[in-house]
Amino acid sequence: MLRVRVAVALVLGVVWVSAALAQPAPANPLWHEQKIKNYLPHMTSPEVADLLTRTDMVILPVASLEQHGLQGPIGTDFLSGLERAKLIAQRTDVLVAPILFPGNSPYHMAFPGTITLPSETIQLVYFQAAQSLLAHGFKRFLILNSHAGNSATVQYIVDRINQETAGIAVELDDAAQPFLKRPPRQGPPAFDRHGGVSETSRSLYLTPNLVNMSVARTAPLTLRPHLEKILPEVVAGDPTATRVFLAEALKAASTGKGTSTKDMTETGVWSALDVKAATAERGRDETEASVNAAVAFIERWKQLRPSGLK
Template identity: 65%
Template sequence: MRSLFLTSPRIRSKARFVAASIALATTAPSISLAQTNPLWTQEKIRNYLPHMTVPEVQDLLTRTDMVIIPVAALEQHGLHLPIGTDYLNGVEQAKLIAQQVDVLVAPILLPGQSPYHMGFEGTITLPSTLVQEVYVEAVKSLLAHGFKRFLILNAHGGNRAITTFIVDRINQETAGIAVDLGAVAGPFRDRGRMASIPLPDGTMLDRHGGTPETSSSLYLMPTLVDLEAARPATITLTPELEAMLPDVLAGDPTALTVFLAEGLKDEATGKGTSSIEMSSTGVWGSRDPREATVERGRISTEVFVDAAVAFIDRWNELRPYRP
């Protein structure tokens, strides 16, 4: 029944008509914005599921079966970035992609796996098994409505293994086909453009909440960055991490792998590497976050968005959508 409905041109055009009527209704002069919620500042975003009506979802299904699902986190991001940084940045990137190519953007969860940030107020962490279960169940709902291909966009380093597992579970256990969007966009990244990003001088530890993430946030959600509040963190690494830091900063990939295997872990593991044990502000880096720039955030965002769009085009070429 469902596929008959979706493939009937008559009903599809009716759906478009309904969508157009809704658009007209929302701009009708009878609604005075002065009399509505004074906090409401959102504009309707195309292909963004929370803003869409049923006819609009039906209409999108005539053009694509792809969904971007950001995998997010709600965790401390130092003195200057909001708790929702990873959620917001992931969703904003996905929305930008969906303005260039037809794909549904479906945020599911705000929190993710962040036990190593629990020393700072506001962090919410969920068990990894629960997080992946929620995303896989959400995918089953979308599959029931005709969506088939899933681009899982990880927006938080602590969700990397969870993201890999979600992708594999969708592919192994459901009719859906999933990829890790960060990974598949890799070959399409404009490396020349990435290299053109003006970086601060000198090599320093500059990770969670540092200048790369602050720059992206300045571009993607400027009103939520309190750059004035930022200051350089005092970093206290364990002697083992301290000893390997020079090799990490010199770009040794093996040193980085073992550094990250041990660093930023739940305080309960006894490793001494949770964020509150290593950082005075919550930022995992010695560089002043105030060295971040909008320009750096703009270029890195555009490179990723363009690469994601190029991947989606290529996937549609390799496997054309037939509604």
């Protein structure tokens, strides 16, 4: 009888242990990311050392945290730049090193959630981050700007790296421009900028579950009369009209120009198109065109200047 009891206890013990072993380890229910190749926050230090044997190139996305209409997340620019950089890095070896979420967005500050940093701060943080990467052996920097308000800051970061360090820097979209095959335009030319059809389409492709199209709404443009008057020339692509329009528009309320986002659009969408026309298909086509162009530029740079040169 005792032997039977011992045997039963043993069998139960084995069943209990194997049931416990079959349980998956507890995991954060919010964690759904896969490990992404060449994406610095996901990599181990030995993996970074291994990547350095194949490339000395790094993409630094420069982003923003700012309102994107009623439909788009505050992180739209951060996410769109980062996701594009990750897609590029799956096609050709290059490190993706995100540094900051926010950028220079003072003209969106009337909308809750926007965070803006002075351009002096942004350039300094990226310049210092580049110095860390240089110390590890990265030499070539591709600055991927996903927010137009950072344009001047990004040019300064590129210039500081080139003039003051052993590093070599370019602005990625600028460098990739000759390789860009734009998808055919849909419809006649139209004013469509911040949070508009094009940008929202890209978000619908890159981060679909973060866009709420059920509330998407374009507000009528409320431009100052002299800006409204030259808008048709801007839409037609007149370079001088576009230059003077953008020099004055989208500026902080504190400048007194009356051209902050809130002054020009109640919803934050700065477009003459109905933003509901955004589609993931258009977003895919635009994203693929820019990723292809960036990869083509990087491959060409690798040919023109092999990795490992001092």
